[in-house]
Amino acid sequence: MTTRSNTYEWGEGVFTLLSWFKKERVRDARVLVVGAGALGNEVVKDLTLFGVGHIFVVDFDRIEISNLTRSVLFREEDAFEHRFKADVVAKRAMEINPQIKVVPIVGNLFSDVGLALYRSVDVIIGCLDSRLARYQLNRMAMRAGKTWIDGSIENLTGVVKVFTPGINCYECGLSREEFNIIMLRTGCADVVRTQASQGRVATTPISASIVGAIQSQEAMKMIHLDSYDSEHLPFTTLQGKMFHYEGLTNSTHVYRLASWKKNCPSHEKWGPxxxxxxxxxxxxxxxxxxxxxxxxxxxxxxxxxxxxxxxxxxxxxxxxxxxxxxxxxxxxxxxxxxxxxxxxxxxxxxxxxxxxxxxxxxxxxxxxxxxxxxxxxxxxxxxxxxxxxxxxxxxxxxxxxx
Known part of the structure; x- marks a missing residue:
């Protein structure tokens, strides 16, 4: 029996009109999205609409009522039933586009996601809310030799940074104070320290939409990189750069972000x-x-x-x-x-x-x-x-x- 989702091809006659878009490349692409909150909702929604074939969503948290104001894939009953964010995001994404596969991973990005999965994807997208999580994701991406796209939002402000091995590194760009905060949270090797819960940060659905869209757009570029000669790319990427959006003044800027220090422990690539x-x-x-x-x-x-x-x-x-x-x-x-x-x-x-x-x-x-x-x-x-x-x-x- 043929299902309705198999009677047409997603995006045909729409994205195929784009000069740079490679249908097969997107259909076969694998993207790892770490974090399923406001940004993760927007990123997964966009990748789903583009028809990215395999999306993996990592998050250990459950949905709260406060998440509903800026998370397009969550519903009231999800919060009342305390469902896992990753599970709900995966389910709703495949309701939007039944022709893709979205796999939820309820767990920690550092201890519950195998490094081989990191190596198997085309690009990694970080939708995280703490320095510690970004520090850990950077370590995993560098070991796997993969580009990762970081997004952050606060109030009407949003930032997107793209980290690529050999060009720039999240850990290399940390100030001494930021690094000390991370070390305090990870604790000493022989002492258990209960991690302080993260305080809520004021954000808006508009900031999440804008930053999530830029992250998704960069991911689509990363997916297509191997399809073009590096000297004749039809687009410019944010590799080694930072995109900054300020909603209060409706201003955007792109800055160079190429911090790569010698002997940084994050630069260890696991291989062969x-x-x-x-x-x-x-x-x-x-x-x-x-x-x-x-x-x-x-x-x-x-x-x-x-x-x-x-x-x-x-x-x-x-x-x-x-x-x-x-x-x-x-x-x-x-x-x-x-x-x-x-x-x-x-x-x-x-x-x-x-x-x-x-x-x-x-x-x-x-x-x-x-x-x-x-x-x-x-x-x-x-x-x-x-x-x-x-x-x-x-x-x-x-x-x-x-």
């Missing part, structure tokens, strides 16, 4: 990448280590958990008490909040962590899966061996994101 069709985050740690030894042709392997350490126990200072948790670090705040005793202690004491940052055959929980120790599906493992360092993709998980 070894693919392994047998490796999945659903494998046990023991099975993964055996497979890695074979793939790397090594006697010893050690998996680095630099994104998401495995916490065995946490210990309170006063009173001195130990709590066994056995969870990824990304789940720690949630576990503390859900345990009455730990939650009460967290207001008046410091928790120290006993954790594993590197996993080898001596790891006492070898029967846990890679997912259970904090490694997401379709990730890239950073593996140390006697022959050096390897980057190995969990290629068996690719089917989850096709």
């Amino acid at each position: 990448v070894v693919t392994d069709e047998n490796l999945s985050a659903d494998m046990s740690v023991k099975e993964a280590i055996i497979e890695l030894k074979e793939i790397c042709d090594c006697r010893t392997v050690e998996i680095n958990l630099m994104n998401n350490k495995f916490i065995e126990t946490i210990i309170s200072d006063s009173p001195e008490k130990e709590f066994e948790v056995r969870i990824p670090e990304s789940k720690l705040d949630e576990v503390i909040a859900g345990n009455t005793e730990m939650r009460m202690l967290s207001y008046r004491t410091i928790f120290h962590k006993k954790f594993f940052e590197n996993i080898d055959v001596s790891f006492p929980y070898l029967d846990l899966t890679l997912k259970q120790i904090g490694i997401p599906h379709y990730d890239i493992l950073k593996v140390s061996t006697e022959k050096g360092e390897f980057f190995v993709e969990l290629s068996a998980d690719k089917k989850l994101f096709e």
Whole structure:
């Protein structure tokens, strides 16, 4: 039976009239949108209308009543039922255009989205509301060697910045004060600090529409870059630049933004990448280590958990008490909040962590899966061996994101 969505081709006779538009390129494009609030709504809506074939939406937050004033894809019942933003955005986008696929990822961009997914997309769009989230997204984009488009709004003001490896870097452009704030929020390696909730910022649906539209337009340009000779591009991009919109005075400016410092830790690109069709985050740690030894042709392997350490126990200072948790670090705040005793202690004491940052055959929980120790599906493992360092993709998980 033929469905109505298959009886016509989305955008035919409309976008195909644009001289620079490549229908097949857009249909096959993959875009990762991080953040599903006001900006994320606008960006996903625009990409959906353009007919971008694969859109991945990442957000861990739930919809609130306050989101309804500037989020075109949310409805009142979504807020009353506390639905996840990513789920609702994906559902509504595919209602608009049934010919595309929008995949929601309810989780954290740093610990719940595999690096192989970042590598698989054409462009990344950041619709975030904190320096920490931008810092983390920049790290992931640089490791994957991908351009990412940052958007921010406040009141009637909006800013779009495009960061491309080798040209500019978000971390390189941070002031000392901004960097210190990020480091304070991430905390020391052995101390749990409850992250302060983000205060609401006054914004308007107009600012979100304008900034989201510029981000989407830049994404379409990035999707088409490989279709043209670099010397004969039919458009100009914002790579290495910043677009600033001021609604109070109806003014726009474009500034150069090319900060690229030597020895910045964000510039580490993970590669070359070894693919392994047998490796999945659903494998046990023991099975993964055996497979890695074979793939790397090594006697010893050690998996680095630099994104998401495995916490065995946490210990309170006063009173001195130990709590066994056995969870990824990304789940720690949630576990503390859900345990009455730990939650009460967290207001008046410091928790120290006993954790594993590197996993080898001596790891006492070898029967846990890679997912259970904090490694997401379709990730890239950073593996140390006697022959050096390897980057190995969990290629068996690719089917989850096709």
